[in-house]
Amino acid sequence: MDYDNVEILFVEDSKDDAVLTIRALTKSGFANKLHHVVDGAEALDFIYCRGAYSSRNPSEFPKLILLDLKMPKVSGTEVLERIKSDPVNKSIPVVMLTSSNEGPDIEKCFALGANSYIVKPVDSDNFFHTIKEIGLYWMILSQPAH
Template structure:
């Protein structure tokens, strides 16, 4: 998959959640501009054009980052903190995806500047609708500063 002109950076370590999310976004018409990375470290490489993404253009910003919370190596919280404390990237909307509303994560995420916090529904109907609405809202409806 090409990583140029990416609109949605999707950070998700679970293959299954990734497959289901991508399918839902595809059915809603968003996949052609989606790039999936499998952990926080790769996400940071992508954003900062490092490692495998060294030749990516610094001028291209994703319109939306879908960020899973619980990931190996660099967690979603660490990625969030890094992006939101960087004046260059902090205006990119970050939607946190998580498996549950348990734990102290919600408060922490909003403290760090997350734009939204979504608990992935177990039921596929609800899951599909949730993903579709995230795409609709943040890619189509929401206006961002350039």
């Protein structure tokens, strides 16, 4: 895969949620340059061109990061904090896409610099619609910082 043209970095450890999200993005026309990783450690390797991604061009940034909150190895909040505290990567929009609707989680993510916090709908029709709207807003309507 050509990792230098990734537009959406999708970080999700749940196989079921990943399949639903990728299907919704594909049907909406937003998945052609999507790369899915399964935990926060792999996300950081991708962003910082380490490990399996060491040959990726460090000057190519995803246009959007869809980030789950609760993951093994490195949590979504740790990934978010790393990205938003880094002057090079802080302008990449990060959308928390999670099943947690707990106030402290939401507050912490916004305090760390999340651009949006979206609770995954349980119903598959609503889930599809939500993912389509995320793609439309962040990939088409929103203007990038760099």
